[in-house]
């Protein structure tokens with residue numbers, strides 16, 4: 001469940017002030033946020049994920065008003081409840097795939113059984129890579145690992161920042177199907193920001209900035 005109200009933000013006094021439309025998502029609902037380059041999509045995602053503090057307004061995730069949390073509380077909340085599929089790979093290069101997932105769980109202070117991790121890797125078609133170092137992965141495998149890292153701790157809400165912009169039509173469909181399926185399996189909200197119009201038909205709820 002995600003609710004925002006009267007969200008405002010500015011990077012500094014000299015830069016423009018962003019005012020974002022209110023968002024209201026019930027449990028398991030997905031949202032596509034569209035808008036031209038520079039309009040503030042990533043900024044909004046960073047506010048919703050608790051990576052930036054709003055200047056004004058409120059953000060509630062599963063009943064928790066995250067705009068009121070201290071940095072320490074926010075770190076803990078984010079680690080446990082939020083998953084982000086980043087545009088670039090955020091895995092630790094010196095670790096293997098499985099070690100990266102275990103590190104993610106350690107930071108989330110969550111214990112997930114080896115069987116569940118195995119199922120996730122199989123579902124994302126990267127179980128053959130589980131003992132490989134990050135530099136040994138192909139681009140496609142890295143992308144699927146990015147999805148696994150965002151999902152492994154069973155977050156309440158999953159954000160994806162331009163997950164398909166550099167993909168051809170086939171891979172665009174595959175990646176979006178994986179994201180939507182995984183969000184459904186976790187009963188999580190999925191919020192995708194993009195300027196890729198190809199994925200619009202996959203969402204019933206959209207927000208144009």
Ligand SMILES: Nc1ncnc2c1ncn2[C@@H]1O[C@H](COP(=O)(O)OP(=O)(O)OP(=O)(O)O)[C@@H](O)[C@H]1O
Nearest residue numbers: 011012015035036037038039040041042043044195
């Ligand atoms: N750290 C920052 N400090 C100051 N200004 C910033 C910062 N990050 C982004 N901006 C500015 O805020 C505006 C919105 O940026 P943002 O990245 O949110 O847009 P976007 O819609 O996601 O763009 P794109 O589709 O190109 O990724 C831009 O004008 C950008 O230059």
